[in-house]
Amino acid sequence: MFPSIEEPPKENSPSLMKIANSDEIGSNCDPSDGLLSKSPPASLVFTDVNVVTNQENEGPKQTLADLQGSIRVFCRVRSFLRSDKREIRQTVSTKSEKITIRSGATKKEFCVDKVFPQEALQEDVFMEVEPILKSSLDGHNVCIFAYGQTGTGKTFTMEGTKDRPGIVPRAIEELFQHLTPYQSVSMSMLEVYMGSLKDLLARKSPSVKMVESTSKCLSIQMGCSGSLEIEGLTDVVVTDYREATKWYTKGRRARAISWTSVNEASSRSHWWVFQVVLHCFFTKFDLVQQLFYLFSFVCLA
Numbered sequence: 006m007f008p009s010i011e012e013p014p015k016e017n018s019p020s021l022m023k024i025a026n027s028d029e030i031g032s033n034c035d036p037s038d039g040l041l042s043k044s045p046p047a048s049l050v051f052t053d054v055n056v057v058t059n060q061e062n063e064g065p066k067q068t069l070a071d072l073q074g075s076i077r078v079f080c081r082v083r084s085f086l087r088s089d090k091r092e093i094r095q096t097v098s099t100k101s102e103k104i105t106i107r108s109g110a111t112k113k114e115f116c117v118d119k120v121f122p123q124e125a126l127q128e129d130v131f132m133e134v135e136p137i138l139k140s141s142l143d144g145h146n147v148c149i150f151a152y153g154q155t156g157t158g159k160t161f162t163m164e165g166t167k168d169r170p171g172i173v174p175r176a177i178e179e180l181f182q183h184l185t186p187y188q189s190v191s192m193s194m195l196e197v198y199m200g201s202l203k204d205l206l207a208r209k210s211p212s213v214k215m216v217e218s219t220s221k222c223l224s225i226q227m228g229c230s231g232s233l234e235i236e237g238l239t240d241v242v243v244t245d246y247r248e249a250t251k252w253y254t255k256g257r258r259a260r261a262i263s264w265t266s267v268n269e270a271s272s273r274s275h276w277w278v279f280q281v282v283l284h285c286f287f288t289k290f291d292l293v294q295q296l297f298y299l300f301s302f303v304c305l306a
């Protein structure tokens with residue numbers, strides 16, 4: 006038996022994602038700026054909450070959006086690695102909402118919602134993101150977008166390692182902890198590489214052995230509601246954290262990986278999108294209906 010509501014929330018019209026313009030996010034923070042190459046690299050994590058008109062749940066989420074804005078910009082400074090060849094100099098200084106970068110006589114300051122210094126842990130980052138992820142369970146689309154030059158720690162922040170899990174595994178775990186019997190989860194993963202879209206969860210064709218060559222090339226279509234849809238993108242239903250992790254790992258392995266002069270294990274996909282869809286079921290006038298909300302995790306290389 007699904008929960009019944011007289012007036013269901015207005016139909017959500019999910020788009021694939023909203024990519025914020027770099028002028029909108031943060032203050033003229035351009036990671037390609039030469040200054041950054043002499044500093045511990047910094048990457049940005051954006052959370053973009055699309056507020057939809059869910060009257061039933063407007064309260065808590067609306068308060069969060071009102072207080073903190075629907076777009077939040079975080080900047081994480083990567084710690085120096087043993088492999089860093091450059092001379093280590095203290096060219097970056099941080100305050101909780103400001104980062105200052107010096108190069109010779111030049112000084113640049115950037116204001117963001119939150120700065121994570123070099124010593125920040127994965128837990129610290131997730132603690133900041135968690136309330137926004139939780140709010141999506143109240144019926145809102147959420148996009149977390151990582152941006153920064155190669156080797157700045159985007160993959161580390163989003164995925165992390167087995168010992169130090171990042172935002173994505175923590176978010177999936179959190180999602181399944183709060184799932185109600187009237188909700189289900191499906192997921193998809195795609196990569197934009199060399200100008201084409203690839204379905205990273207596409208099932209392997211028995212005749213082709215290479216994972217990369219089995220990834221389907223997809224096209225973007227405009228849906229009848231005006232939303233963007235990826236035609237034929239594999240969407241798998243997952244029932245628990247373990248199954249979700251299994252599919253996520255499959256998608257990761259299918260991604261293009263190469264090395265760059267600053268990152269031996271660069272993801273090299275120009276960007277990848279991991280999308281989790283929360284399906285919510287309810288009855289209205291004795292008919293089972295469904296709404297869905299999106300969590301999009303985007304990593305721009």
Ligand SMILES: Nc1ncnc2c1ncn2[C@@H]1O[C@H](COP(=O)(O)OP(=O)(O)OP(=O)(O)O)[C@@H](O)[C@H]1O
Pocket residue numbers: 048082083084086153154155156157158159160161162265268270271272273305306
């Ligand atoms: N906060 C951190 N603490 C410790 N190590 C880190 C941290 N951030 C990144 N690293 C390490 O730095 C290296 C580069 O990070 P990562 O691969 O995440 O960069 P990236 O921005 O995703 O690069 P690319 O765009 O090339 O894929 C990795 O070895 C990663 O483990």
